[in-house]
Amino acid sequence: xPAQVSAAPAPARFVKLEPxxxxxxxxxxxxxxxxxxxxxxxxDEKTEQYLLDNIPxxxxxxxxxxxxxxxxxxxxxxxxxxxxxxxxxxxxxxxTPSQPELAVQDVLFTEFIVQ
Numbered sequence: 001x002p003a004q005v006s007a008a009p010a011p012a013r014f015v016k017l018e019p020x021x022x023x024x025x026x027x028x029x030x031x032x033x034x035x036x037x038x039x040x041x042x043x044d045e046k047t048e049q050y051l052l053d054n055i056p057x058x059x060x061x062x063x064x065x066x067x068x069x070x071x072x073x074x075x076x077x078x079x080x081x082x083x084x085x086x087x088x089x090x091x092x093x094x095x096t097p098s099q100p101e102l103a104v105q106d107v108l109f110t111e112f113i114v115q
Contacts (some may be wrong), residue, residue, distance in 0.1 A: 026071035037111030043103030075114040
C-alpha cells in the first residue's frame with residue numbers, strides 16, 4: 001500500500017509596505033498624526049507580483065483611506081479591526097484597469113501609533 005503524500009502547504013506570501021504617516025481628525029485635540037506600518041498577506045504569486053508592480057496607486061489609495069480615520073477610534077482594538085476590514089474591502093475596486101482577481105487574505109499591522 002503506497003504511503004499517501006500530502007502536498008505541503010504553500011509558504012505564506014507577504015507584501016510589506018513602507019510605513020504611512022497621515023494627519024487624522026481627533027475629537028479632543030483637533031489634528032492628530034497616525035503612523036501605520038502594514039503588511040498584506042496574499043494567497044498567490046499573481047497577487048503578490050501585481051501589488052509589487054503597482055505600489056504607487058496602492059499607496060495612494062491607502063493614504064486616502066488612512067487619512068479618513070478618526071484618531072480616537074483608530075486607537076482602539078475594534079478600530080484597528082475595522083480598519084483592516086476597510087483595507088481588504090478596498091481591493092474590490094480595481095487599482096488599475098488591468099487588475100486581475102486578487103487574493104488578499106489578511107492585513108497585518110506592524111506599527112501603529114496615534115499621536
